[in-house]
Amino acid sequence: MNEDPSRKRLGRGLAALIGEVDKPTTREEETVRADRSIPIEFVSPNPRNPRRNFAETDLIELSQSIREHGIVQPVVVRPAAATGRYEIIAGERRWRAAQRAGLTEIPVIIRDVDDKAALELAIIENVQRADLNSIEEARGYQQLMDEHNYTQADLAQVIGKSRSHVANTLRLLKLPESVAEFIIDGSLTAGHARTLVTAVDPAGLAKRIIDEGLSVRQAEALAGAQDEEPSRAKERKEKDADTISLEKLLSDHTGLKVSINHKEKGGEMRISYRSLEQLDELCRLLQR
Numbered sequence: 001m002n003e004d005p006s007r008k009r010l011g012r013g014l015a016a017l018i019g020e021v022d023k024p025t026t027r028e029e030e031t032v033r034a035d036r037s038i039p040i041e042f043v044s045p046n047p048r049n050p051r052r053n054f055a056e057t058d059l060i061e062l063s064q065s066i067r068e069h070g071i072v073q074p075v076v077v078r079p080a081a082a083t084g085r086y087e088i089i090a091g092e093r094r095w096r097a098a099q100r101a102g103l104t105e106i107p108v109i110i111r112d113v114d115d116k117a118a119l120e121l122a123i124i125e126n127v128q129r130a131d132l133n134s135i136e137e138a139r140g141y142q143q144l145m146d147e148h149n150y151t152q153a154d155l156a157q158v159i160g161k162s163r164s165h166v167a168n169t170l171r172l173l174k175l176p177e178s179v180a181e182f183i184i185d186g187s188l189t190a191g192h193a194r195t196l197v198t199a200v201d202p203a204g205l206a207k208r209i210i211d212e213g214l215s216v217r218q219a220e221a222l223a224g225a226q227d228e229e230p231s232r233a234k235e236r237k238e239k240d241a242d243t244i245s246l247e248k249l250l251s252d253h254t255g256l257k258v259s260i261n262h263k264e265k266g267g268e269m270r271i272s273y274r275s276l277e278q279l280d281e282l283c284r285l286l287q288r
Contacts, residue, residue, distance in 0.1 A: 034074035034107030040099060042085050043077060043106065045092050048115075048143070049122045051132055053184060054093055062093065063100035071098060074107040078118060086110070089118050090125040116148055120158070127159050134190040135180045138172045152281050167255025167281065171197045179206045191216040198257060199223040254282060 075091035098106050123140040144150045156163040172193050179202050182188040187210050196202040209219050250258040257272040273279045
């Protein structure tokens with residue numbers, strides 16, 4: 001498969017396309033220079049930005065800092081359809097905090113990019129800054145796959161994450177909406193969320209994790225117990241620690257459920273998939 005040059009370019013990170021414009025600076029580094037300052041009301045958020053949640057405390061702290069020191073890093077924008085208006089590519093949190101701080105103008109760096117590039121940059125910028133919760137990250141990945149035909153392997157290269165990380169993150173979209181809300185509001189961590197994907201009753205288990213303050217390891221044990229029939233539970237009990245550890249290693253690497261049944265003269269390894277896309281990705285992985 002021929003590699004899309006634009007994806008290879010994106011693989012070098014956000015700075016490769018828009019310059020070193022949105023990287024946190026240290027005291028030793030110079031602040032990135034803005035192209036110009038524009039009235040804050042002429043700037044609008046990107047409606048396709050995968051980030052939907054902005055912590056109130058963070059916005060308050062940032063707005064206080066902006067009142068004292070101004071905006072250290074310019075907001076990256078692109079010209080909008082309406083004349084004289086701009087849409088944010090990167091820096092929506094700063095824009096929101098600047099409004100709270102009462103600024104009438106904000107410094108911007110202007111980049112004329114299309115919808116596809118704007119979406120890619122918004123997702124990459126947020127992922128690199130770890131600003132997205134796991135559900136927002138998964139929805140952003142799915143959006144790139146649906147709208148721009150990305151594969152999981154493409155995403156891993158572009159974002160700089162492992163393919164298993166991409167696969168495991170996308171699996172969170174299978175969770176019920178009630179569980180997704182727990183992840184979004186921070187009641188459940190990404191580690192907890194991953195244990196719920198294959199659980200028989202993810203909503204019930206999620207509530208128990210929150211109510212009892214269970215660790216990820218405890219949640220994994222409960223999810224495993226829920227998912228196993230008596231015969232499977234007996235089979236797992238008979239497995240040695242090395243086999244169980246290998247199953248977990250392969251599951252983490254492939255993003256799929258792996259079962260190993262080893263006997264004196266050989267055995268079998270079973271990999272379960274739920275969609276043709278997962279099968280396709282598994283075939284790609286095995287061929288490599």
